[in-house]
Amino acid sequence: MASTVKKSIYSLAVLELAACGVAFIGFCTLRRSEKSRKYLYQHFPTVSKTYYWAEDSISFGQLTGSRLRVSDLQRWTKSDVTDCALETD
Known part of the structure; x- marks a missing residue:
């Protein structure tokens, strides 16, 4: 049970970092x-x-x-x- 929660939290963190990265790259592209x-x-x-x-x-x-x-x-x-x-x- 605890490992499932840890995996979920890790997956969510990776997903959020990926979304922030894509948003940043998109913003830089639009800016230029x-x-x-x-x-x-x-x-x-x-x-x-x-x-x-x-x-x-x-x-x-x-x-x-x-x-x-x-x-x-x-x-x-x-x-x-x-x-x-x-x-x-």
């Missing part, structure tokens, strides 16, 4: 890759909002996430308009 942020925004908007919120939270009031979101949206809408204009010519 505009293409990844755009994909996330288009397919998983709730997760995208969470990413920008996390950026705001860790920037200690600098609102880095909000500024990044506005910059991304402006760039994406500008490139979408340019892409449409190129297709119609």
Whole structure:
């Protein structure tokens, strides 16, 4: 019985560490890759909002996430308009 509890606790700890590692790697990828942020925004908007919120939270009031979101949206809408204009010519 005690060994089962120990194995369960060990498994839970490993699972939590793996989840934290995946979350950290994902956060670093999103922080560095505009293409990844755009994909996330288009397919998983709730997760995208969470990413920008996390950026705001860790920037200690600098609102880095909000500024990044506005910059991304402006760039994406500008490139979408340019892409449409190129297709119609």
